[in-house]
Amino acid sequence: MTVIHTPTPSGTPACVLGPTPDQVESLAAYRARGGYRADMAPEELLARVEAADLRGHGGAGFPTVVKLRAVRDGAGTAVVVANGEEGEPGSVKDRWLLRARPHLVLDGLTHAARITGADRAYVYLSDPAAAAAVRDALGACDPDPALRVEVVRTEPAYVAGEESAVVRRIDGGPALPTAKPPRPFERGVGGAPTLISNVETLARLALLASDAAATGTVLLTLSGGGLPAAVLTEAPYGVALARLAADHGVLPPSGVLMGGLFGGLLPPSALRLSLDRDLLARAGTGLGCGAIRFLAPDECPVSVAADAVDHLAVESSRQCGVCVSGTRALRDTLVALSEGRCDADGLAALSRWAQGLPGRGACGLLDAAARLAGSLLTGFPDLVDAHRSSPCPTCAATPPSGGHRLRVPVPVPVPVPVPARDPVPNAAATSVTAALPHSPAPACVG
Amino acid sequence: MKLRIDSTRCQGYGECLPPAPGLIELDEWGYAQLLTVELTADQEPSARAAVDSCPNSALRLER
Numbered sequence: 001m002t003v004i005h006t007p008t009p010s011g012t013p014a015c016v017l018g019p020t021p022d023q024v025e026s027l028a029a030y031r032a033r034g035g036y037r038a039d040m041a042p043e044e045l046l047a048r049v050e051a052a053d054l055r056g057h058g059g060a061g062f063p064t065v066v067k068l069r070a071v072r073d074g075a076g077t078a079v080v081v082a083n084g085e086e087g088e089p090g091s092v093k094d095r096w097l098l099r100a101r102p103h104l105v106l107d108g109l110t111h112a113a114r115i116t117g118a119d120r121a122y123v124y125l126s127d128p129a130a131a132a133a134v135r136d137a138l139g140a141c142d143p144d145p146a147l148r149v150e151v152v153r154t155e156p157a158y159v160a161g162e163e164s165a166v167v168r169r170i171d172g173g174p175a176l177p178t179a180k181p182p183r184p185f186e187r188g189v190g191g192a193p194t195l196i197s198n199v200e201t202l203a204r205l206a207l208l209a210s211d212a213a214a215t216g217t218v219l220l221t222l223s224g225g226g227l228p229a230a231v232l233t234e235a236p237y238g239v240a241l242a243r244l245a246a247d248h249g250v251l252p253p254s255g256v257l258m259g260g261l262f263g264g265l266l267p268p269s270a271l272r273l274s275l276d277r278d279l280l281a282r283a284g285t286g287l288g289c290g291a292i293r294f295l296a297p298d299e300c301p302v303s304v305a306a307d308a309v310d311h312l313a314v315e316s317s318r319q320c321g322v323c324v325s326g327t328r329a330l331r332d333t334l335v336a337l338s339e340g341r342c343d344a345d346g347l348a349a350l351s352r353w354a355q356g357l358p359g360r361g362a363c364g365l366l367d368a369a370a371r372l373a374g375s376l377l378t379g380f381p382d383l384v385d386a387h388r389s390s391p392c393p394t395c396a397a398t399p400p401s402g403g404h405r406l407r408v409p410v411p412v413p414v415p416v417p418v419p420a421r422d423p424v425p426n427a428a429a430t431s432v433t434a435a436l437p438h439s440p441a442p443a444c445v446g
Numbered sequence: 447m448k449l450r451i452d453s454t455r456c457q458g459y460g461e462c463l464p465p466a467p468g469l470i471e472l473d474e475w476g477y478a479q480l481l482t483v484e485l486t487a488d489q490e491p492s493a494r495a496a497v498d499s500c501p502n503s504a505l506r507l508e509r
Contacts, residue, residue: 178454179450360477
C-alpha cells in the first residue's frame with residue numbers, strides 16, 4: 001500500500017495534493033476552494049503561466065506557455081487532451097490525481113481549451129478507477145457547455161502515454177508512437193493542432209486560474225530504499241535529495257533511479273543534488289515524472305539496471321527494429337554482467353550503445369534503456385569491474401523479472417467525504433467503500 | 447533540406463547505403479543510421495537517391 005505524505009517541513013503548501021489527499025474531492029469541496037472560475041481571461045491566465053514558468057509534469061518539462069501558444073496559433077480549431085496515462089512503473093501521482101481530484105484536472109483542461117480555442121477535449125487514461133472518477137465528475141458538472149469532453153481509455157503500456165501514441169489511440173488506432181515530425185501541436189487528433197498535457201500540469205493551470213499557489217512544488221512518488229511502503233508526496237523545488245530521503249525515512253541507499261526510468265541510475269553521491277531542473281540536467285539526469293526509486297542498502301545497482309532494462313525490453317512496442325535489437329542487446333549484456341560473464345567486449349558494447357542508440361527510435365524508450373546502461377558504467381565503475389571477475393550473489397538472488405520490483409501500487413482515495421477528524425500526517429490510503437452519490441448536473445460556470 | 451528516417455519503417459534492407467555512403471551507415475543489426483540530418487546542396491542528389499531506393503519508404507526529405 002502506498003502512503004500519502006502531506007509535508008512539508010518548511011511549510012510549503014501542498015497545492016496539488018490538497019488538504020485531503022486520501023479522499024475523492026467533491027464538486028462542492030472543489031468549488032469552495034475557488035475552482036471552476038470562469039471570469040479569468042485567457043490572455044491573463046497565459047500571462048500567469050508564463051510568469052510562473054509552468055512546465056510539463058509528464059517527463060520532458062517543456063514550458064507550458066510555449067505549447068499553449070503554438071496550439072492556439074496553429075491552423076484549424078484546436079483539440080486539448082489531458083494525458084493521464086502513466087506508464088512509468090514507479091509513478092502513481094497521475095492516477096492518484098485523477099482518482100482523488102478529477103475536478104481539478106477537468107478545470108485545468110477547460111482553461112486550456114479556452115486559451116487554445118478548442119471545442120473538443122479528451123481525458124486519456126487506462127486506469128479504470130481514474131476513468132470512473134472522471135466520469136462521475138463529468139456527471140456532477142459540465143465544466144463548460146461550449147466544450148465537448150470525452151474519456152478515452154487505452155490499455156496500460158509504457159509507451160501508451162507518449163504524445164504521438166495518444167493521438168493515434170484517440171484517432172482510433174493503436175496506442176503506439178509514430179515518427180516525428182509532425183508533433184501533435186502541429187498536427188494531432190484528426191489533423192488538428194493538439195495540446196497534450198499531463199494531468200498534473202493541467203491541475204497547476206487550474207490552480208493558477210484560482211489564484212492559488214500553483215508552482216514551486218512537484219508531485220513525487222518515492223519508493224524502495226527500505227521504505228515499508230512507497231510514498232506519494234509533494235515537495236518544493238530546491239530540496240536536496242538527501243533531505244528528501246531522510247524526511248521520508250529512506251535508508252542510506254546504494255543508488256538512485258531518477259525520473260522513472262528516464263533519468264538513469266545514479267550513485268549515492270547523487271544525494272547531494274537537489275530538485276532543480278537545470279542542476280539535474282547539468283548532472284546528466286532529470287526529474288522526469290517525479291518518480292524516484294532509492295535502492296535499498298543491500299540492493300545491487302547492476303541487478304536493478306538489468307531489471308529496469310528488462311522491463312523496457314518487454315515494453316518495447318516492437319515497431320522500430322533498432323529498438324527491438326537495441327533493448328534486447330542491452331538487456332542481455334546487463335544480465336551477463338549480473339551473472340559474472342561479461343567480458344571487455346561486452347562492456348565496450350554497452351558503452352557504445354549508451355552513446356549511439358539515444359534518438360534512434362520513434363519514441364524515447366530506447367533512450368531510457370541506453371541511459372540506464374551508460375549511467376551504470378559511469379556511476380559505478382568499481383562495482384561494474386567487480387562484476388566482471390566473479391558472479392554477484394545479490395544479483396543471483398534477484399534476477400530480472402520484467403521490472404516487477406519497480407512497480408508501485410496506486411493510492412485509493414475514499415469516495416465519500418468523511419466527517420472531520422484529527423489530521424493524520426501519514427494517512428494511509430484506504431480502500432474504496434462506496435460509489436459517489438449521483439446528483440443532477442449543475443452548471444459550474446457562467 | 448533535411449534527411450529524415452522513420453525508424454518504425456526501416457527493415458534493414460540496406461538498399462540506401464550504396465547511393466548515400468556518406469549520409470547513412472548501417473548499424474550492427476543492419477538498420478539505417480543517419481550520419482547527418484541537415485543536407486548541403488551537393489548532398490541532396492545522393493540523399494534523394496537513397497530515399498528512392500528504400501523498398502519500405504522509411505526515408506524522406508523535408509524542407
